[in-house]
Amino acid sequence: MRRLLLAVVVAATVLAPTAANAAVPTPRPPVPLPVGIEPMPPYQPQTYCNPTDKPGVVAFGKLLTATYAGTSIVSISRPCGTDTSEHYDGRALDWGGVYYTNTAQVAEVKAVFGWLFATDAAGNPNAMLRRLGIMYVIWNKQIWGAWSHKWEPYSCSGVTACHQDHVHFSFDWSGALKKTSFWTGVVSTPMPAPHPLFTSFTTRQVVTVPARSRGLTTWFALKAGMKYRLTVTGIYHYGLAGADAADAECSESYNDRVWRTLAPGETSSATGVRDLVVNSTSSGWRASVATGGGCNTATHTYSGTMAIATSAPLQLAINLPDRSVATGALTVVVTRVA
Numbered sequence: 001m002r003r004l005l006l007a008v009v010v011a012a013t014v015l016a017p018t019a020a021n022a023a024v025p026t027p028r029p030p031v032p033l034p035v036g037i038e039p040m041p042p043y044q045p046q047t048y049c050n051p052t053d054k055p056g057v058v059a060f061g062k063l064l065t066a067t068y069a070g071t072s073i074v075s076i077s078r079p080c081g082t083d084t085s086e087h088y089d090g091r092a093l094d095w096g097g098v099y100y101t102n103t104a105q106v107a108e109v110k111a112v113f114g115w116l117f118a119t120d121a122a123g124n125p126n127a128m129l130r131r132l133g134i135m136y137v138i139w140n141k142q143i144w145g146a147w148s149h150k151w152e153p154y155s156c157s158g159v160t161a162c163h164q165d166h167v168h169f170s171f172d173w174s175g176a177l178k179k180t181s182f183w184t185g186v187v188s189t190p191m192p193a194p195h196p197l198f199t200s201f202t203t204r205q206v207v208t209v210p211a212r213s214r215g216l217t218t219w220f221a222l223k224a225g226m227k228y229r230l231t232v233t234g235i236y237h238y239g240l241a242g243a244d245a246a247d248a249e250c251s252e253s254y255n256d257r258v259w260r261t262l263a264p265g266e267t268s269s270a271t272g273v274r275d276l277v278v279n280s281t282s283s284g285w286r287a288s289v290a291t292g293g294g295c296n297t298a299t300h301t302y303s304g305t306m307a308i309a310t311s312a313p314l315q316l317a318i319n320l321p322d323r324s325v326a327t328g329a330l331t332v333v334v335t336r337v338a
């Protein structure tokens with residue numbers, strides 16, 4: 001406790017607070033901090049969709065709102081979209097109740113930034129930001145990135161999009177999962193995005209594969225030796241003016257409006273052109289309602305079962321040569337069956 005107090009005093013001296021912010025408090029670490037420290041957080045953008053609030057983000061949000069009365073956690077997780085945002089995997093915090101024209105609230109924001117970016121007693125710049133695993137911060141038309149170590153213009157329009165009524169914090173994976181020294185007292189090493197094993201018989205995973213996507217990796221992994229069923233629904237459109245359509249197995253050319261398992265020009269179903277491809281395989285889709293020729297023109301739903309030799313996430317992609325003009329998506333529901 002005595003050492004901690006000393007560190008706070010030293011940090012405050014380094015910061016040389018002005019009269020305006022001297023009285024504004026700063027957050028307190030929950031554990032004594034070690035001498036060692038994390039490197040600058042790597043930039044780990046959102047690559048898959050898993051909108052559940054991560055513990056390090058929740059804890060930091062609670063710390064800020066406990067330190068600054070009247071501020072709030074505006075959002076952490078958000079339903080996945082087509083752009084890239086760490087909110088889609090619960091690794092971003094929008095801290096609200098801080099308005100850019102409110103002098104007292106701006107003083108709180110400045111106090112947090114001063115605390116995050118301060119050089120510690122051992123001479124480590126941006127010490128608290130590194131101990132928390134914060135990759136970047138957005139506030140009032142500016143972005144501070146761990147890649148540049150400085151504030152840069154953030155193009156936007158509107159108070160909320162310009163982050164003039166909240167501060168955005170994005171965390172790397174170790175920070176988001178509360179494994180960094182700010183929370184544990186032990187220096188962590190940056191970690192890749194985790195892929196937890198999906199082993200439940202009672203829950204299911206729903207994955208959307210946009211036709212325009214080059215393919216995606218699921219946030220969860222299938223476990224070796226277990227058996228899973230994949231059920232795929234949906235139609236997407238492609239071709240000139242989106243006149244052609246396809247589902248997980250079959251496609252329909254606007255020329256004759258007939259659904260076929262083979263795409264135009266395709267001679268073997270093994271190539272799987274316009275099919276949903278799972279871990280490089282497009283074969284094995286069974287029509288849930290057989291309407292002829294291996295297709296399901298009634299509900300466009302197909303299923304297949306799979307087991308894998310080595311635990312791994314699923315790789316899902318629509319084998320579409322001309323994806324730039326495609327619209328729509330297929331929806332894959334994964335359940336464990338054995």
Ligand SMILES: [Zn+2]
Nearest residue numbers: 092093094168
């Ligand atoms: Zn945000």
